[in-house]
Amino acid sequence: MSRGRIDKRQAILEAAFRTFARDGYGQSCVREIAAEAGVAKPTVYNHLGDKETLFREAMQAAVGRTTADALAALEWLREPDGEVRDALENAGYWLLRSHCCADFQALRWLLHAEAARFPDLLDDFQRNGAERLHEALADRLARLALGGRLNIGDPDRAGEQFLALLTGPMERRSRLATREVPDTELRSLARAATDTFLCAYAAS
Amino acid sequence: MSRGRIDKRQAILEAAFRTFARDGYGQSCVREIAAEAGVAKPTVYNHLGDKETLFREAMQAAVGRTTADALAALEWLREPDGEVRDALENAGYWLLRSHCCADFQALRWLLHAEAARFPDLLDDFQRNGAERLHEALADRLARLALGGRLNIGDPDRAGEQFLALLTGPMERRSRLATREVPDTELRSLARAATDTFLCAYAAS
DNA sequence: ATCTCTTTGAACCCGGCGGTTCAGTAAGCG
DNA sequence: CGCTTACTGAACCGCCGGGTTCAAAGAGAT
CATH class of the missing domain: 1.10.10.60 (Homeodomain-like)
Structure with a gap:
């Protein structure tokens, strides 16, 4: 103490x-x-x-909390037994949920709004949050491609596009976090993203 | 006067x-x-x-200015003579450019940051900016589908995904508008988005 | 030149907020 | 019981920024 x-x-x-x-x-x-x-x-x-260090401390704690959620969603892609489509859809759904939760939305909003005053916080979030998620997703996709379950040339690009297909339409629906997106809509968003993703990257 | x-x-x-x-x-x-x-x-x-009305007035002017740019990019999709792929890639490139320019980035940042204090401005931007772009893009894609140059079931969904494939990866590159994205990178982003989009929606 | 309307600069009021000080109080501990 | 340490509440300082006031100075029109 x-x-x-x-x-x-x-x-x-x-x-x-x-x-x-x-x-x-x-x-x-x-x-x-x-x-x-x-x-x-x-x-x-x-x-x-200090008010500044108070902000920094609170934000860093939030970054740790939320990235864990997003990474957990990728467990659906770890050696799926059934259809790859189901695994992708479930992972997509849980990724969307983690991006929808109030803490994550608030975190993104604050980071974006105060990026000029706290550039180091934004850096920290990019490195320990966003980039780690991209890497982990690319890893999972590469494994699936190696096992012949997907046909992927560049796993990094594929992962980036999967995330884009998920979060882009969702941010339109949530109107920059102004509106709560119902669960059924999240499901259908995950399905739509998976459909298009598989058109491009299904095993030939 | x-x-x-x-x-x-x-x-x-x-x-x-x-x-x-x-x-x-x-x-x-x-x-x-x-x-x-x-x-x-x-x-x-x-x-x-008032400082508030000063802000409102300045922002509304900026909304008008920037949406015109984005809509202009869609002219590349108006009855293309050559390959559909080229038209999509060009439209994508110019859409990315319009989303990259300093005014647009600042506009988005301010709207997002002050959404709680000025919800009406956000509404205005959604209706007269984002939604109009989505509608116009869906219209263009529907025309191309009707002409047999694309195979699209739901033009609205297809347009949404095209925009997502473009802007999602770009926002990762620009790190929430912290970094300037070079022109060659914009080109390759447009190409990647077009490739994946066509895998899903090319004419059969 | 004169009249009117706009602009200027500087001073001013006021409220709010970051940050500090201090005397007093509760709580754990020997 | 006394000692130490953490906590409280309230007052206080200084600063800054929104908004106003006012006298003086342009500038245009007739």
Whole structure:
């Protein structure tokens, strides 16, 4: 307990992310974050010291949380027993779900909005989030191609296009995270993306 | 000239968009906008009355400017004489260029960042920008399908996927508008998107 | 030249927020 | 019981930015 009780710190970070996600960085005042955490304002400064580092800490925690979800969706592509089509569709569906959840949407929004003020956070997200997902997806697709279940020349490009076919139409439906996309729509989006993807990359 | 000289108003709006695009809404102070426009601060308030309406006016002008560019790219799909592949690739390339230009990137960034404070602006952009592009693209594709040059069941879905295949990979390359994407890369992105699109929708 | 309307610059008010200080309190611990 | 450490609440400072006011200075038209 070098710097106060550890649970208070945790509560502050969670409250901070909630508040930032709701109001944005500029519109969130530390008073409110402290209130949301059920804590006095000096306690916040005692633990985190600064509004900037408070933001950084809260965001980095969120990056770790959300990337795990996205990577987990790729497990559907690990040595599927049945049809490749089903595996792709399921993976696509869960990828869409992970991209739809409130935390992920808020994270993307904040990173994008504050990219000028916090370029390092954006870098961190690209490297430890987006790029790791692309790599893992390319790996899975390469395995499937090697096993003769897909016909892929460039796994990186194929993965990129699969993600694009999934998330592009979804962002149109969600209207930049303004609208909640119902589950049945997510399913049909995953199906449409899989259909087109397989037209291009099905095993010959 | 009900409210002062008309050219001053124009200069103020242009300076406003430049400043907002550079620093964001919250970080732009009216002092700076006035200075950028070569005008005194009360003049700004005399013409636009408010920082909010200043923002609204500047943004709506930008929406009109940029959507025209995107729609112009679709002219490549109007009754192509040569190969459909070439028409698609050219249209894709120019669509990417229009999505890459500084104004469009800034517009998207500002809309996304301030969506909570200005939901009406986002609505306007969706209706008069994004949706009109989707409709026009679907129309072009339907024509090509009717002429037997493509094999498309649902033109709306096909257009959506074409745009996704274009912009998805590009946004990865541009790292949320942080990096300038070179022209040759845009070309190869358009080619890759066209290839995959044609695998799914080439005339049988 | 005169009248009117716009513009200017500078000062000013006001509210909000980041960050600090401080006296007091609760809690764990010997 | 006393010591230490964490926490609280409230007041406080300084700064900045939106918006206004006002007297003085152009600039156009007749």
